[in-house]
Amino acid sequence: MTAPSIPLPRRRARLGRYSLWQIRDFTINTAIVTIVLFGLLGALFIAQIHAQTEMFAATHRPLPPTLALHTYNELLSMFSFTAPILAMNGILATDRVSGYTRFLFAKPLSVPAYYAQSLVVRLVGFIAVACVMQALWGRFESPALSWKFVVDMTAFVVTIGGIIFALSALTKYDGLIAVMLMLLTALLRERWMGSTGVLHAAAYVFPPLGRLNDVQSWFIGLDPLSDAATGVPFPTKWFWWNVGYGLAAFAIGFAILRKRSLTKA
Amino acid sequence: MISFSAVSKTYRSLLGRPVNAVIDFTLEIREGEVLGLAGPNGAGKSTLIGLLLGYLPPTSGTVSIYGMRPRAFIERHGIGYLSELIAIPPSWRAEKALRRYALLAGVAPADVQARVDAAIELLGLGEHRRKLIKQLSKGNLQRVGLAQALLCEERILILDEPTHGLDPMWTQRFRELMQALRRPERVIFIASHNLDELQRLSDRVAIIDHGRLQRVVDLRQASAAAVSAPYRLVVGGGAEHVTAVFPDAVAVSATEWDLPERPLPALNAQLSDLMARGALVASLTPVHSALEQQFREAVAQ
Numbered sequence: 396m397t398a399p400s401i402p403l404p405r406r407r408a409r410l411g412r413y414s415l416w417q418i419r420d421f422t423i424n425t426a427i428v429t430i431v432l433f434g435l436l437g438a439l440f441i442a443q444i445h446a447q448t449e450m451f452a453a454t455h456r457p458l459p460p461t462l463a464l465h466t467y468n469e470l471l472s473m474f475s476f477t478a479p480i481l482a483m484n485g486i487l488a489t490d491r492v493s494g495y496t497r498f499l500f501a502k503p504l505s506v507p508a509y510y511a512q513s514l515v516v517r518l519v520g521f522i523a524v525a526c527v528m529q530a531l532w533g534r535f536e537s538p539a540l541s542w543k544f545v546v547d548m549t550a551f552v553v554t555i556g557g558i559i560f561a562l563s564a565l566t567k568y569d570g571l572i573a574v575m576l577m578l579l580t581a582l583l584r585e586r587w588m589g590s591t592g593v594l595h596a597a598a599y600v601f602p603p604l605g606r607l608n609d610v611q612s613w614f615i616g617l618d619p620l621s622d623a624a625t626g627v628p629f630p631t632k633w634f635w636w637n638v639g640y641g642l643a644a645f646a647i648g649f650a651i652l653r654k655r656s657l658t659k660a
Numbered sequence: 661m662i663s664f665s666a667v668s669k670t671y672r673s674l675l676g677r678p679v680n681a682v683i684d685f686t687l688e689i690r691e692g693e694v695l696g697l698a699g700p701n702g703a704g705k706s707t708l709i710g711l712l713l714g715y716l717p718p719t720s721g722t723v724s725i726y727g728m729r730p731r732a733f734i735e736r737h738g739i740g741y742l743s744e745l746i747a748i749p750p751s752w753r754a755e756k757a758l759r760r761y762a763l764l765a766g767v768a769p770a771d772v773q774a775r776v777d778a779a780i781e782l783l784g785l786g787e788h789r790r791k792l793i794k795q796l797s798k799g800n801l802q803r804v805g806l807a808q809a810l811l812c813e814e815r816i817l818i819l820d821e822p823t824h825g826l827d828p829m830w831t832q833r834f835r836e837l838m839q840a841l842r843r844p845e846r847v848i849f850i851a852s853h854n855l856d857e858l859q860r861l862s863d864r865v866a867i868i869d870h871g872r873l874q875r876v877v878d879l880r881q882a883s884a885a886a887v888s889a890p891y892r893l894v895v896g897g898g899a900e901h902v903t904a905v906f907p908d909a910v911a912v913s914a915t916e917w918d919l920p921e922r923p924l925p926a927l928n929a930q931l932s933d934l935m936a937r938g939a940l941v942a943s944l945t946p947v948h949s950a951l952e953q954q955f956r957e958a959v960a961q
Contacts, residue, residue: 399845403726407766408763408764408765408766409767410764412763412769413763493749495749498747498748498808500713501734503737503738504738656715
């Protein structure tokens with residue numbers, strides 16, 4: 396090894412300070428779009444609840460006590476399964492495919508550290524956006540914002556976010572493939588679970604995404620079986636199954652990131 | 661300090677067919693040196709730069725910078741890199757892009773603005789600093805790319821096609837900048853198709869073709885190589901004497917001739933004879949530069 400003629404000073408990227416730029420990017424590229432989109436959707440759902448209320452009042456029938464919660468549950472499901480995709484889509488692939496990695500990683504910067512920070516910004520950013528939405532919806536027809544909501548959203552974003560992160564390390568079609576995987580999960584997992592042999596084993600490849608609805612029911616307090624707003628126990632097994640799947644997917648994503656070239660060939 | 665040791669890089673096509681981008685490449689680059697890298701399209705230049713930056717892992721062999729793997733070196737010390745493709749998000753503004761890169765280059769937040777201002781001044785980007793990246797012309801974008809590479813006093817500069825898109829004025833300014841950037845401890849690595857540029861800027865030029873290092877031309881010792889080259893002679897008067905003195909001269913125009921290769925003493929003697937007959941020699945230049953000639957030979961092999 397040849398020693399440098401003049402000692403080389405060690406430098407470190409100011410990654411903590413750079414997080415302000417990452418927050419700004421998330422706000423402009425994702426948060427505003429998500430708030431506008433689901434704000435409008437929320438308005439439609441709330442209008443629907445009001446229309447139903449008026450219809451029942453006009454026909455002098457009593458309003459079913461869980462009707463508003465069911466409608467709200469639909470809105471929240473839509474948000475919970477879609478918004479994490481918007482938040483995480485392209486987290487790794489965009490930089491690699493667009494060539495932004497070239498200048499970024501010529502700086503004294505660890506690749507995993509950079510993307511770990513980007514990931515944290517997006518995860519926290521998603522939960523912040525979700526809280527803003529819930530604070531808005533909560534003013535009308537839904538449960539109020541609470542710590543339970545944060546737990547619910549964490550389960551969704553870690554599970555779906557993890558899948559997208561791992562896919563993003565592999566392909567630029569991360570969001571699209573994640574949607575396809577979610578559809579396949581919905582179609583095949585429960586069916587294959589009921590079979591035997593290879594199909595039963597293959598069912599475990601898919602995360603029990605449908606069971607995230609149990610976490611949502613726990614937050615809303617709506618028991619889907621009895622159709623009663625009587626409170627639902629926390630689905631510990633399914634929460635950790637999904638969150639564990641998401642965390643494993645993050646680990647796989649980072650492992651791929653370390654092995655893969657940083658630019659297109 | 662930069663060492664390529666028997667480096668090879670093989671890609672696999674979609675059908676699994678191996679494509680050898682770099683084959684058994686060995687080269688040492690020393691401190692204080694400006695090394696040029698020349699080669700035709702698809703010769704393996706970009707792959708070599710990817711290997712040097714640690715963006716691509718070699719299939720075999722080792723690349724090291726001061727004995728460290730490239731990624732380990734860059735993560736500790738950084739490197740000044742201008743890529744051939746200037747890829748910066750189009751929605752960023754030029755100045756803000758440089759502020760971001762300065763933070764990532766390790767500049768203290770309190771010093772960022774001063775460094776960015778200095779880089780903008782150096783590259784003449786004052787009137788473009790608030791423009792979006794997508795609004796910049798190719799030349800201005802190239803200067804933003806160069807500015808981000810020069811935000812810190814980097815020990816190693818890697819410049820891929822640095823004058824691509826620059827107008828003649830900025831090409832000249834770039835040459836002056838390269839002279840100013842020379843340091844006894846700095847390595848400057850320039851990849852370019854432009855042999856004239858490499859001839860002006862480099863100490864040595866590595867010529868690569870089909871992934872193999874064909875030859876390394878030391879331009880500090882290359883002046884003699886130009887002697888046996890064909891020359892172009894331009895006369896300002898007495899043109900009628902040229903063919904008498906140089907019977908093998910090939911007329912290019914009424915005042916220009918190409919002279920085939922000949923030994924330097926013979927050339928000088930014939931020129932003296934020509935001038936003694938009353939001809940006015942306006943210029944005598946090699947038809948091909950020494951580097952161009954070496955390049956042609958290397959690629960022809």
